[in-house]
Amino acid sequence: MKHVDDHRDPARARELARAIAAETTRPWRIMEVCGGQTHAIARFGLEELLPPRLSLVHGPGCPVCVTPPEILDHAIALARRSEVVLCSYGDMLRVPGSTVDLRTVKAEGGDVRVVYSPLDALALARELPDREVVLLAIGFETTAPGHAMAVYQARREGLRNFSLLVSHVLVPPALEAILADDDPATRVHGFLAAGHVCAIMGEAEYEPVARRHRVPIVITGFEPVDILHGIHRCVVQLEAGRAEVENAYPRAVRAAGNPHARAVLDEVFEVTARRWRGIGEIPRSGLRLAPAFAGFDAERKLALASTPAAEPDRGCRSGLVLVGKLRPTECPEFGARCTPEHPLGATMVSSEGACAAYYRYRAAP
Numbered sequence: 001m002k003h004v005d006d007h008r009d010p011a012r013a014r015e016l017a018r019a020i021a022a023e024t025t026r027p028w029r030i031m032e033v034c035g036g037q038t039h040a041i042a043r044f045g046l047e048e049l050l051p052p053r054l055s056l057v058h059g060p061g062c063p064v065c066v067t068p069p070e071i072l073d074h075a076i077a078l079a080r081r082s083e084v085v086l087c088s089y090g091d092m093l094r095v096p097g098s099t100v101d102l103r104t105v106k107a108e109g110g111d112v113r114v115v116y117s118p119l120d121a122l123a124l125a126r127e128l129p130d131r132e133v134v135l136l137a138i139g140f141e142t143t144a145p146g147h148a149m150a151v152y153q154a155r156r157e158g159l160r161n162f163s164l165l166v167s168h169v170l171v172p173p174a175l176e177a178i179l180a181d182d183d184p185a186t187r188v189h190g191f192l193a194a195g196h197v198c199a200i201m202g203e204a205e206y207e208p209v210a211r212r213h214r215v216p217i218v219i220t221g222f223e224p225v226d227i228l229h230g231i232h233r234c235v236v237q238l239e240a241g242r243a244e245v246e247n248a249y250p251r252a253v254r255a256a257g258n259p260h261a262r263a264v265l266d267e268v269f270e271v272t273a274r275r276w277r278g279i280g281e282i283p284r285s286g287l288r289l290a291p292a293f294a295g296f297d298a299e300r301k302l303a304l305a306s307t308p309a310a311e312p313d314r315g316c317r318s319g320l321v322l323v324g325k326l327r328p329t330e331c332p333e334f335g336a337r338c339t340p341e342h343p344l345g346a347t348m349v350s351s352e353g354a355c356a357a358y359y360r361y362r363a364a365p
Contacts, residue, residue: 007223008044016228017049023235027053029187030234031178031324033171034194035062035352036222042361044224054235057186057324060174060279061194063139064091064350065322068275070309071167072097075136078165078302079110085128087121088136090114094349098309118150125154125162134298137164142196144168144287145261148268151289151296163298166288169274171197172205173285178323179213186325190234192220192227195249200265202257206245214243221249268293275308277346278319316345321354328358335359 006012032038038058041047047056060066076097079086086102093103093112106112111131115121118135125133137147147164154162171194178188193206198219206217216237220230230248237244247253267290274286289297299306311319315333320326328334328347338344340356347353 007221007225009225012225013046013049013228016225016232020054020228020232020235021051023232023239024051024054025239027055028189028235028238029055029057029324030190030192030231031057031059031188032192032220032227033059033061033175034192034197034222035065035350035354035357036196037061037192037194037220037227038354039352039357039361040222040224040227042357046224046227049228050231054231056231057188058321058327058354059178059191059324060276060322061140061171062322062347062350062352062354063143063169064095065318065346065353066169066276066279067092067095067138067167067346068277068308069096069098069311070275070307071136071138071165072101073309074165074299074304075102075134076100076105076110077304078134078298079105079112080108083132084302085111085113085124085131085133086136087113087115087124087133089116089138091350091352092136092138094343095346098311118146122150122153122159122162125159126157129161131161132302133162134302135162135164136167138167140169140171140194140197141200141265142194144269145200145258145264148264151268151293152264154296155293160295163296163301164289165298167274168269168287169276170271170285170287172209173282174276174279175206175209175217176213177279177282177285179209179215181323188215188324190216190218190238192230192234193217193245195219195221195226195252198247198249198253198257200258200261202253202262203245203247203255210243210245216243217245219245219247219249219253221252276322277311278322318345318347318353318355321347328355329362331355
């Protein structure tokens, strides 16, 4: 607790806020990429500590929010098969596919199991040898090593009734897509990179993005002092005209990341194009199982069509929220037709979504 308390120290937070204000002489827009950081910013009221010229915008760092509807449609179709047990993390049950969600299918009798780790799904595959156990494997580089190890272990044990429905996405290509928009009104000048992603991948993959687009990228943690420290380092770079990858979270992140996790990722997965919900297809922004592990790929194994599904039209503007073009409270549906009890889109469903953060920690308009 002392370790956590050190990074929630109000005096240190106020000191950093004063330092940020002293450094800021021009209007800057900084995007925090991770949904966990967004929730911390809203929960602790960090934006209220910042100078008026400095704006924080919220990025696509919520894995539930960016999972495309066709992946949910695949999961729903599998859950309706009598021979399949569909395993998912809890947030995904309420995310709409093109028509319904997994919670509806579960209520109709589909065998949908909520799991807390890939090991839970592996255990089910051992217990139910006559059923195909499919794990809906979503997330960024943070969760991908666990899913890779599950497949690795399944092959080692000869578990032929286990497979992954993969929807893993990668952060650097998403930053490239956001920076491709040259609208000066919504241009992002710097990024706070998610510390847990960089704990796996390290710094190197961000360096071409910073260099090509002349934007500082500061690797940042998740507590209030961490986030304010990351903002301060980003502003210092912006004011000095520098654009570098900087590690402001050294207690968790090494320059090379986690070499063991990266090795298993390289063996089990390969890079592919991936559709992002609300954003569209981004080249080389996802992972799929490598040919050597194709027998564990649910899409190939169970002959699922790869046709993109249409986004359900519910008046949701989460796509604009995910790329920093719209604040949740600027959506006319926020807090009216769209609430956590009756969400219109994934950014209100997910515990990491920006709309859920604003609804939980800020008064609805």
